Amino acid sequence: MTTSPADGVRTARPSRREALTSRRFVLHYLQMLAAMLVGMALLMPVSMLVGAGAGVELQTLLMATSMSVGMAALMVWHRSPVSSIVEMCLAMYLSFAVLLPAHWLGVLSGEAVIGLGHVVMLPMMAAVMLRRREQYLDDH
Structure with missing residues (x-):
């Protein structure tokens, strides 16, 4: 059950x-x-300059940062709580980080880490959103 701040009425949390x-x-x-x-599009030139010839670790860090900046800007515009923004940004970084050990062990190539990281990111984002589903069902 959640309480609506406007009227104090308890409502069932959406499933x-x-x-x-x-x-x-x-x-x-x-x-x-x-x-x-x-x-990513706006920060790609900077990422390409900084990450040219770098390992997959730096490349994924730059990519996650580029995506996080865009997403965080939208979330700020939507007036999302800072804790929500931090959680969503962590999902961006963790999507790549969970794959790096497989790369270090020689199981995944750098290109596979980058590609799979984007795939892993989709359900990670959904999971973070579902955790705070009331926020994303709100009218902001």
Whole structure:
């Protein structure tokens, strides 16, 4: 149960299924993906300069940073709590970080880490959003 700050009425917390099938929730998810792409596009020249010839660790760090900047900007615009922004940014970095040990062991190439990191990021973002689903079902 949650309490609405406006009227103090207790309401049932939306289920994960309700969130995932909500147009508003899906729209927030798609907006975040678009913001990440914008962040990557705007910061790509800097990333290419800094990361030229660097290992996959630095490349993924720069990529996650670029995406996080775009996404965090959108979340600030939506007036999301700082804790939500931090969690979502951590999801960006962790999506790559969980794959690096496989790279270090020679199981994954650098290109595979980058590609799979983007794939892992999608459910990681959804998981963070589902954790705070009331926020993403709100009208901001």
